[in-house]
Amino acid sequence: MKGVVLAFIFGLIYISVNAQASYYFPSKSSVWEQRSPKDFKIKNEVLEEAVSFAKANEYSGSKDLRIAILEGFKSEPFHEILGPTKKRGGPAGMILKKGYLIKSWGDTKRVDMTFSVTKSFLSTMAGLAVDKGLISNVDDKVGDYIWDGTFDGEHNSKISWRHLLQQNSDWSGELWGGKDWADRPPKEGGLDDWKYRTLQEPGTVMEYNDVRVNVLAYALTHVLRKPLPMVLKTELMDKIDASTTWRWFGYDHAWTEIDGVQMKSVTGGGHSGAGIFINTEDMARFGMLFLNDGKWRNDQLISKKWITDAISPSGPNPNYGFMWWLNTKGDRNWKQLSDKIYYAAGFGGNFIVIDKENDLVVVTRWLEPSKIEEFMGKISRSFN
Known part of the structure; x- marks a missing residue:
């Protein structure tokens, strides 16, 4: 009986180690390793439809983001540009399965404003403060x-x-x-x-x-x-082998x-300029860190407890955690998609989507914001 129990325990360890090993983490110097969707039994033609949809539904606001910001928030009294802005590029994105790149489009190395996606980075700074004991509770x-x-x-x-x-x-x-x-x-x-x-x-x-x-x-x-x-x-960013091109500005x-x-x-966004300016690939690395419960390869950079807390629904809004949007039941629920999905979202259609159930990280930039649910639905249909 003892041998059976030991075999069972070792079996669990083997499964755990291999589950961890199944995730790919790109190094700074290497090209992101690519896999065919078919390697994961994903329908390539359906996934291509999703990519074509993202390209065809570019954010309708001006590429001069100073103009887009002033237009977007013109109803606010006293609103003005207080920090840096940058003209944006076109649609870009990456779809990762277990860390492997299965689709990309646009210029994934171009640095652009990311607006309120910055909030999810900001809340993670609070997580580091808690993990270090600088904030007790x-x-x-x-x-x-x-x-x-x-x-x-x-x-x-x-x-x-x-x-x-x-x-x-x-x-x-x-x-x-x-x-x-x-x-x-x-x-x-x-x-x-x-x-x-x-x-x-x-x-x-x-x-x-x-x-x-x-x-x-x-x-x-x-x-x-x-x-x-x-x-x-x-x-975080140095430890996940991010590039040196991202910047985080204040007013x-x-x-x-x-x-x-x-x-x-x-700032925690680009409402009046500033916030994080970053490329698509570095956003994907940040997403991979969260997909793997705060661990990059063998290094626990953020505690799993913090991530659990960060993606737990708040009382007043079941679709919001610690500056992450949650696909739980509520006014902001994406129908027909897993209620375990959570995501960072920013003005102009910038998203980092984490789908733990399907081992997916999806980054899409300059997608018309109202089209994100339909876009994610197309990706979902490619592996169902």
């Missing part, structure tokens, strides 16, 4: 860590890290000239109604708001005591002093 009040007045007051003092990560803090104030109430104001009612509204109890109502996201970036910069791009580079005037050193406080 995401339910701690942020004001216990940041005592400069940013989280003072009856309302703001109630805000936890979880509230900021799930975008349900209703933080009230101004940062780098951006007023929380002026970010995506409601179409109904006057601005004064919104400016002097009753604040929602933290944790009860989700509101997508870049000013509050930038407050999170500011708070994390002070906790980590380093510029977030430096932390991202040394702790031109967004400087803060820590330990006597002036540091740029970066």
Whole structure:
């Protein structure tokens, strides 16, 4: 009986090791290894339809992203460009199965703005702070860590890290000239109604708001005591063999002093310019890290617990975790697709999609945002 038990245990170890070994992780110096869709019993002609669909449904906004931004957010009072922008390229993307490249299109080495995909990188900086013990618990009040007045007051003092990560803090104030109430104001009612509204109890109502996201970036910069791009580079991007071409910008005037050193406080998106500028291949590497539960080859770079927490639905919005969108049942559910899918999404149709059940990472850029569900449906049909 003992021999049977040992054989069973060794069998599980063998399966686990081989499951890990089945993922391919590209090195920096090598060309990304390609496999035929047929190697995975994926219908090549159906997958080609998906790629053709992505190419044919390019984001309709201007390629001059300064113009696209100003047009996209023209309803906001006081909105202006505060950080760098860059003219974009055309549609591009990669589809990875177990890390192997099975389809790509466009210029995957071109660096472009990625807008709110940056938020998923930002929340990962919070994960590193938690993993390192710099934040003891995401339910701690942020004001216990940041005592400069940013989280003072009856309302703001109630805000936890979880509230900021799930975008349900209703933080009230101004940062780098951006007023929380002026970010995506409601179409109904006057601005004064919104400016002097009753604040929602933290944790009860989700509101997508870049000013509050930038407050999170500011708070994390002070906790980590380093510029977030430096932390991202040394702790993650260098270790996943990313290129040296990506950049993470803040607004031109967004400087803060820590330990006597002036540091740029970066943004969590490109709402007013700035955010992460990155190529498709580096986005795919980041996606692979999450597909493999925070592990790159044999190195656990992000704890599996953090990823589990990051992709758990929030109370106010079942389709949102820690700055990752979730394909759970709700208003943002992609029909006929796995409810385990989660993804980073940014203005202009930038997406990193993680499909753990099918060992897939899909990166698509400059796809008309309303077409993402149909695009992913076509990919799904290729392996069903």
